[in-house]
Amino acid sequence: MEKIKRTIYIIAILWLRQIKRYIRSRTRMLGSLGQPILFLVALGFGFGPIFEKAGGGDYIQFLAPGIIAMTIIFTAIFSGIEVIADKQFGFLKETLVAPVSRYSIMIGRTLGGATVAVVQGIIIFILAVIIGFHPLITLSFPLAFVYMILIALFFTGLGTAIGSVLDDMHAFPLIINFLIMPLFFLSGALFPLKNLSQAINIAAMINPLSYGVDGIRGVLVGQVHFGLLTDFTVLVAFSVFILFLGSYLFSKIKV
Amino acid sequence: MIEVKNLTKKFNDFIAVDNLSFSVKKGEIFAFLGPNGAGKTTCIKIFTTLLKPTAGEVFINGINPVENPNKVRKLFGIIFQDQSLDDELTVLENMNFHGVLYGVAKDLRINRIEELLKMVELWERRNELVKNFSGGMKRRLEIARGLLHHPKIIFLDEPTLGLDPQTRNHIWNYIKELNQKKNITVFFTTHYMEEAAKVADRIAIIDKGVITAEGTAAELINITNTNSLEEAFLKLTGKIIREEGEKNIDQLRMQRKLWKR
Numbered sequence: 001m002e003k004i005k006r007t008i009y010i011i012a013i014l015w016l017r018q019i020k021r022y023i024r025s026r027t028r029m030l031g032s033l034g035q036p037i038l039f040l041v042a043l044g045f046g047f048g049p050i051f052e053k054a055g056g057g058d059y060i061q062f063l064a065p066g067i068i069a070m071t072i073i074f075t076a077i078f079s080g081i082e083v084i085a086d087k088q089f090g091f092l093k094e095t096l097v098a099p100v101s102r103y104s105i106m107i108g109r110t111l112g113g114a115t116v117a118v119v120q121g122i123i124i125f126i127l128a129v130i131i132g133f134h135p136l137i138t139l140s141f142p143l144a145f146v147y148m149i150l151i152a153l154f155f156t157g158l159g160t161a162i163g164s165v166l167d168d169m170h171a172f173p174l175i176i177n178f179l180i181m182p183l184f185f186l187s188g189a190l191f192p193l194k195n196l197s198q199a200i201n202i203a204a205m206i207n208p209l210s211y212g213v214d215g216i217r218g219v220l221v222g223q224v225h226f227g228l229l230t231d232f233t234v235l236v237a238f239s240v241f242i243l244f245l246g247s248y249l250f251s252k253i254k255v
Numbered sequence: 256m257i258e259v260k261n262l263t264k265k266f267n268d269f270i271a272v273d274n275l276s277f278s279v280k281k282g283e284i285f286a287f288l289g290p291n292g293a294g295k296t297t298c299i300k301i302f303t304t305l306l307k308p309t310a311g312e313v314f315i316n317g318i319n320p321v322e323n324p325n326k327v328r329k330l331f332g333i334i335f336q337d338q339s340l341d342d343e344l345t346v347l348e349n350m351n352f353h354g355v356l357y358g359v360a361k362d363l364r365i366n367r368i369e370e371l372l373k374m375v376e377l378w379e380r381r382n383e384l385v386k387n388f389s390g391g392m393k394r395r396l397e398i399a400r401g402l403l404h405h406p407k408i409i410f411l412d413e414p415t416l417g418l419d420p421q422t423r424n425h426i427w428n429y430i431k432e433l434n435q436k437k438n439i440t441v442f443f444t445t446h447y448m449e450e451a452a453k454v455a456d457r458i459a460i461i462d463k464g465v466i467t468a469e470g471t472a473a474e475l476i477n478i479t480n481t482n483s484l485e486e487a488f489l490k491l492t493g494k495i496i497r498e499e500g501e502k503n504i505d506q507l508r509m510q511r512k513l514w515k516r
Contacts, residue, residue: 006358013355021343024384090339097303098356099328255305 010100011108018079018112022119029120032078036071036124040064041131043190056192064128065144065217066189072121072148073155073184073209077176079113080159083250084169093255106250110160110243114152121148140219147215150235154208157242164249189213193225208238256281256408256440257302262311264297264464271297273464274311279442279457281407284434286455287444288488294464295444296336299412302442303333316407329357332401336412336444338393340400342386346377349385350400357404364403371399375429391422398429402439409433411443415450423447427454452484462492 022029044060051059086092095105125133125141135141159176166172186200187209193201204210215231218224226234257279264272272294279285287295300306302313304324313320320327340349347368354364372378375395385393394414401409411430415423431454434441445451451458452472459469468475468491472484479487 009355013352017341017344017348017352020348021341024343089342090335090337091341093305093335094339094353095356097305097328097331097333098353099325099358100356101325 007101007104010104011111014095014105014108015112015115018082018109018116021082022116032075032120033071033123033127035074036067037127039070040067040124040128044131060128060132061134061221062192062217062223063190064125064133065220066187066213067128068121068124068144068148069151069187069189069209069213069216070184071124072117072151072212073180075120076113076117076152076155077159077162077180078173079109079116079156080161080163080176081169081172082113083109083160083163083253084166084172087167087253087255088169092253096253096255102251102253103247106160106247107243110153110156110246113156113159114149117152117156118145118148121152135220136222143219144216147212147219147231147235150215150232150239151209151212154212154235154239154242157239157246161242161246161249164246164253183207183209186210187213188217188225192223208235211235211238256283256316257285257442258312258314258317259298260312260314262298262301262313263309264294264301264306265309271464272301272308275461275464275466276311277459277466277469279440281440282434282438284431284441284454284456285443286451286458287442287461288446288448288451288458288484289444289461290446290492293461295461296412297464298461299333299410299442299444303331303410304328329404330406331408331410332404332406333410334394334397334401334412334414336416338390338397340385340393340397343384345384346372346381346396349396350403353400353403359404367403367405371402375399391418391425394418394422394426395429398426402433405437406439408440408442411441413444413446415445415447423450430454448483448485448488458484460488460491467491 040063044063048059051057051062056062083092096102129135162175163172166175186203187207188204189209193204193210196204211226211231211234214225215228215235218228218231259275259277262272262275263270275298287298289295297306301308302315302320304320304327307321315327316330318326318330341352344352350368350372351364354368359367369378372381375398377392377396377399385396388396398414409430415426418426427450430441433439443455455472457469457471458475459466460475461467468478470478475484475487476482479490481487481490
């Protein structure tokens, strides 16, 4: 019992550290909202009339869940760069010589990064509502929140896993952009997954983000491609896998 | 307190530590004196569970760090060569973070943090972000943090590197006081001759991963039949650690750190 209590304290203090660093970095907070706002406004209003003429309905309604997911994945995965920063600036050594399991360190960090990502997602959700997005029913938000958490956990875990094996802080954004952009564009965030070529369909099906976007869109606007239960199950499976992989790679870090 | 038997560490073909054997008694201040790249930091990393030895054994208070890393981690405090504080947190937050990691109970933690921060003269600045501090203040904070869980041993890896003489003096006074008052075993590495001579009870001269001599400063001078520790070092290693050289190396290290940021 004492051991469990101590592990919870350790996870909590690592979570709190991430939150404090986020709150104190206004540049990071505002900077990471810039791109999603641009996508939401420029694409939403730019492609809106064409999308509507093509019979797709209100594009803001379609796009907003995708942009919420986009905000979460970028914030979540970029939290992995903090692992490299902590390796380079020495703070990681402080945690690695402490008498605690490396798994609890990894879980604390991941939960902190995921919380920050979800908060950013909520901010974009509020901004989307301000510019004209209408969720199906107000109560659907708590359910969307579940999908947001799962996306955040998966991508924070992925970021931590990549950050654990990389030492070069400059290489991290390049690798992440190379990895994330295809995941984002092939997730159905910007266009519907119906009537697409077989290749894109397969790519979307093996893309964990597709299920996250589909889940959020399903509960917020009622448009589902894979099915809400499928979305939930696949996201949980991906998240559990990446958290195990991330924990393993984190436990192998050398400083 | 520290027992090292035939310790070897290789990085591919490079031998960083070559068959070292020595011991440090409880309550002793022990110095590893050697030039850059001698293997000092590698040894500290092995003692503090950050690296595993290629061969040989280490016992910290009778416990092997490879077999029982978490038990060993509870025994020591460490001040790394490079800074290891979180600059975006305040002094109190850094201390609390450390306290939670080491399982120091809340009531105890509050009292100890106050006591330690007063000792290193940072109590008045406890709510300030660490990023606004000078190098000397950060070092003092790291020392206070390293002592928060009441370690039996404290490892200091070049603790005064890049600091001005006044701050260096200040820091060594704290450490000697702690050693005397709390009987803490102190193991430090340095390439400053005068620091080793002034602070350490015993000194081991290390070069290219090998201990070339071990003893008090007076013993090292006697066995080499020289007049100073610097001359003894020269005779034992064939090298001079000059003050000018140290400063240049320090400056290069500091610049490297700045470029990294």
